[in-house]
Amino acid sequence: MSELAPQSITYCGVCSWPPEYCEFGVTLKKCQAWLHENDQALYEKLYSADALANATSTLSLEKQEKLNEELAKKQHKEELKQERELQKKLSSKVVIKRIERNKRKHIISISGLEVFNLDSKKLAKTFASKFATGASVTKNAEKKDEILIQGDVSDEAKVYIEKLLEEQGLNEVKVEQIDDKAKKKKAAPVPGAPAN
Numbered sequence: 001m002s003e004l005a006p007q008s009i010t011y012c013g014v015c016s017w018p019p020e021y022c023e024f025g026v027t028l029k030k031c032q033a034w035l036h037e038n039d040q041a042l043y044e045k046l047y048s049a050d051a052l053a054n055a056t057s058t059l060s061l062e063k064q065e066k067l068n069e070e071l072a073k074k075q076h077k078e079e080l081k082q083e084r085e086l087q088k089k090l091s092s093k094v095v096i097k098r099i100e101r102n103k104r105k106h107i108i109s110i111s112g113l114e115v116f117n118l119d120s121k122k123l124a125k126t127f128a129s130k131f132a133t134g135a136s137v138t139k140n141a142e143k144k145d146e147i148l149i150q151g152d153v154s155d156e157a158k159v160y161i162e163k164l165l166e167e168q169g170l171n172e173v174k175v176e177q178i179d180d181k182a183k184k185k186k187a188a189p190v191p192g193a194p195a196n
């Protein structure tokens with residue numbers, strides 16, 4: 001670049017601010033590398049030893065290093081948090097219980113969805129229209145949401161929930177189906193006795 005050329009404003013290719021402002025961002029090192037590559041003169045002006053020694057209004061390298069360290073720590077913490085959440089999801093499961101009300105009537109209860117951030121109310125609505133049946137949300141004994149669906153739709157519900165989990169990249173999560181037969185009376189049922 002000739003010194004006679006009219007001054008044109010350079011914008012940082014990394015953070016998009018004028019390079020004088022790069023130091024206030026979190027990408028200073030990348031910004032510096034970019035500037036070194038793209039505008040050596042400006043790089044020298046901003047970051048040469050002399051420039052840094054003369055700088056009074058700019059953050060010291062030491063300070064910048066500290067900021068970078070803090071940022072790295074934050075990023076690391078966030079990564080750990082995400083990892084923990086993922087592990088929790090992977091070790092959880094959705095349970096679809098098929099409950100026999102009587103010989104011909106079944107209801108399906110689905111629990112364990114909240115870990116996967118699946119909205120039970122929304123899902124109940126979806127199932128109600130998808131299976132043209134009644135579906136509602138109640139709280140189970142553990143005070144967790146549980147979807148109740150009228151009808152024998154355990155397999156269909158499983159397929160649908162697995163699809164939702166897959167969309168989250170959670171293919172390994174188990175959707176367990178349980179068959180809950182009508183509760184036996186305390187006395188053993190007499191063979192051939194009329195039901196109910």
Ligand SMILES: [Zn+2]
Nearest residue numbers: 012015022031
């Ligand atoms: Zn920059």
